[in-house]
Amino acid sequence: MSYVSETGDILSIQAQRARRMNLFVSISAAVAGLLFGLDIGVISGALPFITHYFTLTSQAQEWVVSSMMLGAALGALFNGWLSFRLGRKYSLMAGAILFILGSLGSAMSTNLEILLLSRVVLGIAVGIASYTAPLYLSEMASENVRGKMISMYQLMVTLGILLAFLSDTALSYSGNWRAMLGVLALPALALLVMVVFLPNSPRWLAAKGQHNQAEKVLHMLRDSSEKAREELNEIRESLKVKQGGWALFKSNHNVRRAVFLGMLLQAMQQFTGMNIIMYYAPKIFQMAGFTSTQQQMMATVVVGLTFMLATFIAVFTVDKSGRKPALKIGFTVMALGTLILGYCLMQVEGGHSSGALSWLSVGMTMMCIAGYAMSAAPVVWILCSEIQPLKCRDFGVTCSTTTNWVSNMIIGATFLTLLDSIGAAGTFWLYTALNVLFIIVTFVLIPETKNVTLEHIERNLMTGKKLRDIGQ
Template identity: 35%
Template sequence: MAAQDGSGRAQQHGSGRARHREHGSGRAPRPGRGVGVATAVAAGGGLLFGYDTGVISGALLFVAPEFGLGDGGRQLIVSGLLAGALVGALAGGAITDALGRRRTLLRVAAVFLVGAVLSGLAPGPGTLLAARVLLGLAIGVSSVCVPLYIAEIAPKESRGRLVSMNQFLITVGILLSYLVNSLFAEAQSWRWPLALAAVPALAMLVGLAGASESPRWLVLRGRDDEARAALAGRSPAEAEAEIAEIREAAREEARWSWADLRRPQLRPALTLGIGVAAVNQLVGVNAIIYYAPTILEGVFGSDTGAILATVGIGLVNTVVTGIALARIDSWGRRPLLLGGVAVVVAALVALVVLFLLPTRDGVVGVLIVVALCVYIAAFAASLGIAIWLVNSEVFPTAVRGKAAGLGATTHWGLDLVIAATTLTLITSLGESGLFAIFAVIGAAGFVLLYWLMPETKGRSLEEIDASLRARAGRRG
């Protein structure tokens, strides 16, 4: 889902959990208050990411009749945000490098604020579409900048936990948007749910005013004294060691260009990173995130019932994501990913059968919601977290940002395709036909990941690389 695309660059200095294992087995120290506050404020971008992504699902039920939108118009309103996000994600790295992480996030928060207000006041579909594109640009840039900023200001011992908070808050934002939609469903109001995104945007804007800049960005621009001040939570020796580490990593990164991604030794990792991103989208998670109320409207016979059902789906998504992020290191990546994809496919097959039944009332309607909840739970525990986790672990550190960018581009591009075609496919093939397509792709994705995905838990980059090469050799 859009919520699960994380930036590989955010992990460029290593997985926080892996680093913690290397530095001892005791409990990770709590980050300093300044770091915690800055992280929480920056992660507000994740909350807004999820909220603005999910809120259109319920609002669409009331926007469409007010503005006289058919399937094409509704898909355009939804996909406008994804088109903006694709552009924002592609430009996000250059923007954050030019302006700095903090100043970029200040501008992102301001765009979120303007986009929310404009959405709520839109006099017609053209203005609403423009507002959604604007919000998409903010989402795309924040999807790069937020995890990057958190990773660069957090102590290495707590980096994984703090970066994961951003991932978790995306699902919280989606759930919050579903709850707000349900509160306004009886009044058939879509303006307030869209406009209320201005509240967390304003809080993020105010909170970032006192935040520090990323020490890595400062060091790379020769502003070492400011970098030391930004590292005030570390001891002088730790600060100097981190500054030296930043310089060394920058020298290593400078040795790699985009053309170097064509090197044969990177091909297995690239295939896996892009493959996970593609399967993540092509099993149809965002068809459910964006259009669940529209799909369920015919099941429940009312807008209010359909919107309330999506709250349950959003709750399952949030809870399971939190559990999976907390337990991923003990459960392992490969069994969780493959097991989750298998359950995703099974849930899709169940949905195909249920939507083929002559009636969707009573027990059948309940079973449809249950199947959707099982689907979203399995996705959240596997593909939902795998897209950022795989890209953070399978690439060499120096090339991770560039390589993960290809996965992110794949994710946003396919997300846009799903958003722009879901209702058209339902009209021509029915819900069962749509879910059948996703099930077939999911089954193919399972086979792909079975052959490509090594276990990365507790293994060094060299061991992971050797495992990927061995798998590629067996396929050859």
């Protein structure tokens, strides 16, 4: 009895240690998500004041918004090499340092050129965070909570957006756009300190031949030594593929399928048009009939709050109901929301403005954001980190994350141009058509990966199963 009791106590202590370590990993990655969200959200409130300060044209405003996405694409592209060589931990550390430099540079900009350069630096940091944090979480989490942990990261992205909107609203009365941009340096400093204490990914360690160190990390993360050893054996099995990265991509048709699916998923996420609402929220509400800056900013805060609250749906359902049902529902909701929002804006453009139409526009915007927050926003990042084989994971996630930010840059740099050419209604109806297309793609191509280990997904992929079946 004594031996059984002692064994139970040891197992209980290990389980408690594992829970604490998983919590610390989640919180640290969540701070990276918070910074990601702050950078996305802050520009919408700061842009009207920056425009006035530097007397910007519509094209220059698009440059200010899209320069961060250019940097993010470069960061994601470069971080594939950085993450492979130095590991996920030191990639996050580099991102935190660049967050600090980009935030302070943006706040102290004396002309448009310095602001754009600082925004590119900030974008590189965002690209690193958006690449590394979901990948790191997917490699650290067990299969039964993997979706929840990555969704929690996305929840912190939405919290960052909301906090940016609240900060912008508070500072809008003084018009202090420098403070709006500079305050981001504080959470970046917190991330830098936390990353110092993070362990490296066991899968990255094993890929580098450091199997003993990988086993130690797995013992820290799993609630029993047996689970840690079983997982390490699965990782070793997946590492038997001799080629990796670009060479494996060129030689293996199944790997190419996974990489292209990841790129397609990220393009789908961006061309829903939802990030447009994040970047140009005050502009959209101005078109809907809200005339004062304070009215526009308060409506923007409501959007940010909706984004955060709706993400909780994904957090609590993605590992139970699954990834695919969330995408089907989300794309349907976004299609309906953009359809009605386009109608509202057409009425306003036609001179039929009313309080009811303005509030209906806010309601449809909230509906669109809710659909996005509970589906494409978190689920695409989850899937992209799950479907890539271990020996090609850095390359595959580099391709998908870079696609995300190139697509993001395209929509950010074309929105005002689209408004001028086809009008507000036509612009949102274009996104309606794209969301309908994405519903069809989800039925035909997207796999369900809930509660399946990364190694099992990889085996199904490499044996040639249809993409929609690799999670079975």
